[in-house]
Amino acid sequence: MNVKQFDKRVIVTGGAGFIGSHLTDLLLEKGHHVTVIDNLNGGWMKNLKMAESHPHFRFVQADIRDKEALAGLFDGVDWVFHLAALADIVPSIEKPREYFETNVDGTFNVLEAAQKASVKRFLYAASSSCYGIPAQYPTPESAPVQPQYPYALTKYLGEQLVLHWAQVYKLPALCLRLFNVFGPRSRTTGVYGAVFGVFLAQKLHQKPFTVVGDGNQTRDFTYVADVVDAFYTAALSDLTNDFMNVGSFGHYSVNRLVELLGGPITYIPKRPGEPDCTFADVSKIQRVLGWKAKVSFEEGVGRILSRIDDFRDAPLWEPTSIQEATKTWFQYLK
Numbered sequence: 001m002n003v004k005q006f007d008k009r010v011i012v013t014g015g016a017g018f019i020g021s022h023l024t025d026l027l028l029e030k031g032h033h034v035t036v037i038d039n040l041n042g043g044w045m046k047n048l049k050m051a052e053s054h055p056h057f058r059f060v061q062a063d064i065r066d067k068e069a070l071a072g073l074f075d076g077v078d079w080v081f082h083l084a085a086l087a088d089i090v091p092s093i094e095k096p097r098e099y100f101e102t103n104v105d106g107t108f109n110v111l112e113a114a115q116k117a118s119v120k121r122f123l124y125a126a127s128s129s130c131y132g133i134p135a136q137y138p139t140p141e142s143a144p145v146q147p148q149y150p151y152a153l154t155k156y157l158g159e160q161l162v163l164h165w166a167q168v169y170k171l172p173a174l175c176l177r178l179f180n181v182f183g184p185r186s187r188t189t190g191v192y193g194a195v196f197g198v199f200l201a202q203k204l205h206q207k208p209f210t211v212v213g214d215g216n217q218t219r220d221f222t223y224v225a226d227v228v229d230a231f232y233t234a235a236l237s238d239l240t241n242d243f244m245n246v247g248s249f250g251h252y253s254v255n256r257l258v259e260l261l262g263g264p265i266t267y268i269p270k271r272p273g274e275p276d277c278t279f280a281d282v283s284k285i286q287r288v289l290g291w292k293a294k295v296s297f298e299e300g301v302g303r304i305l306s307r308i309d310d311f312r313d314a315p316l317w318e319p320t321s322i323q324e325a326t327k328t329w330f331q332y333l334k
């Protein structure tokens with residue numbers, strides 16, 4: 001692996017979001033100049049509190065769907081980390097056009113701007129949701145792509161655009177298929193979905209944890225510091241026109257999460273279209289990039305618990321409100 005020099009000019013789209021803000025902090029710590037592009041629909045300036053005071057940081061409020069708003073921002077840029085996207089399952093079912101316009105058309109706009117500016121590295125935050133309900137665990141990159149809902153589909157289409165730009169236009173690009181990322185600054189507002197935001201708000205309000213199904217379903221929970229380290233490692237490499245999983249090389253039950261958080265449980269119906277297990281085969285990224293997750297699940301949960309007050313403004317979800325919020329899920333994915 002050929003290590004590049006420091007002091008790069010970098011763009012992070014979606015940099016005010018959960019993963020993007022942690023990546024921004026890391027890049028600034030490593031000595032790079034960082035421009036965050038975010039429309040603040042799913043990101044928050046409070047996530048950039050540390051970055052804002054840094055002399056090498058710049059924030060641009062812009063929407064990636066508006067290619068005119070991106071004009072000139074990529075000139076002289078070395079690296080682009082494209083994390084801007086609409087997330088969540090239910091709203092993607094209800095508003096598929098918005099998801100397509102952001103996750104597909106928006107990715108096209110970012111790619112076009114990056115190609116015109118001759119950027120040297122392009123990293124895309126792909127999603128392991130493209131695997132749908134896998135038949136193989138741990139799930140390798142060769143597993144069939146079978147998205148179950150529009151969010152998964154649009155993220156996969158964005159990945160295909162990135163790989164096509166790498167093939168046709170020789171844009172040096174890599175796609176990282178992220179599994180279940182968790183950590184401080186994870187989304188707490190908006191629609192029901194993010195398990196840590198749901199559970200920590202319930203704990204703060206001394207309410208039972210709403211566990212889906214029997215709680216034996218497992219997830220490849222990967223701590224956010226490890227995920228941004230994977231992005232940085234990928235940026236330093238010469239590898240292009242490829243995709244790979246980013247996971248913890250473990251999987252942990254929701255019941256284990258509740259055990260670590262501590263508190264009573266109430267069970268709610270299992271949801272269609274969700275796998276009983278997510279578990280990444282990370283042998284490829286270990287082999288080609290030498291990357292491996294370092295933070296254990298237990299350590300990561302402990303770090304979040306130490307900052308539980310950060311989740312005090314998260315919405316409080318209870319069985320009745322969850323049932324109402326997820327009715328579209330059951331209607332279309334049954």
